[in-house]
Amino acid sequence: MTDRADQTIDALRSGHDYLTAVVHGLATADLTRPSGASEWDVSQVLSHLGSGAEIGLAVLEGALNATGTPDGDFNKSVWVRWDDMSPAQRAEGFVAANNALVSCYEGLDAQTRKELTVDLGFLPAAVDVATVAGMRLTEFAHHTWDVEVAFDHEAPLLSAVTGLLLDQTGPFLNFLGKADALDTRPVRIAVHTTAPERTFGLEVGNAVTLTDEPDRPDAVLNAPAEWWLRLTTGRHAPPHTPSEVSLASNSLTLDDLRRVFPGF
Known part of the structure; x- marks a missing residue:
């Protein structure tokens, strides 16, 4: 478990450094371009990541100091403040806030990374550092794609994090997927991925599960x-689907799968 926490924290750092370099290369006008998130421009994606980092840091510090999870009013105050920022302020604010969160993770010693549990406030039980950091990495990677695809419609998800994210998709798949999007169920799909190579099953029945x-x-x-990861989070539109993607079936289409995973 500690190894997974270490790997995830390292990936959070490399992801931060990468997106920071991207942000620092953007002109002011670039920040108001439409992003991969349909309702947000680039600066609003960065605002979401920055405010999330600020809230995530407060949650992590609450676990470390045994002061508990901040209440909903704290979260609302953070969101209001970020909403009021200019696009340029959101960009620079993201860099500072996310660096603070990643630095806090990096400062955890080996015992803390293994033993600390964090109450996120919306799960039935507290989770370990590897899980909470992994959830942040999932959000961070996909929103990094939202930024990049504003400038390159063929942009892939960050290759450095793909393997880690692939290994932690299962527990959240039913939350991400909408089984009732298919009229005929159950449907059993064999999934073969490359880079990295994996083989597993996807079943859409009363729920959406890996098998x-x-x-x-x-x-x-x-x-x-x-792309499989982007499919599960709704970042799967035809213009962003590489030519290597194929679905062999007499009854199911890629558009059917897209309806199962509407995204967030």
Whole structure:
């Protein structure tokens, strides 16, 4: 478990350094371009990441200091303040706030990384450092894509984090997926990914779950792992779907899968 926490924290740092370099290369006008998040411009994505980092730091410090999770009023006050910022302030604020969060994770010693539990306030139980850092990494990676795709419609998810994210998708898949988007169920899909290579099953029945590869699948999906991850979070529109993606089926289409995963 400690190894996974270490790897995730390292990935948070490399992701921060990467997106910081991207942000510092943007002109002021670039910050108001439409992002990969349909309702936000680039600065609003950075505002979401920055305010989330600020709230995440308060939650992490609450666990470390045994002062508890901040209440909803704290979160609302953070969001209001970030909403009132100019695009340029959001960009610079993101860099500072996210660096503070990542630095706090990096400052955790080995015992704390192994033993600390964090109450996020919306899960039934507190979770370990590897899990809470992994949730932040998922959000960070996909919103980094939201920024990058504003300037390159073929941008992939960050390759440095794809393997880590692929290994932690399962527990959240039913939250991300909407099984009732398909009229005919259950549907069993064999999923084959590249970079990294993985084989597993996806079942859409009463819920959306990962399984072992089915013996008699209703469909076979072949895709880069980064696109599979983007599929599960709704970042799967045809203009952003690489040519290597294919779905072999007599009853299911890629658009069906897109409806199962509307995104966030």
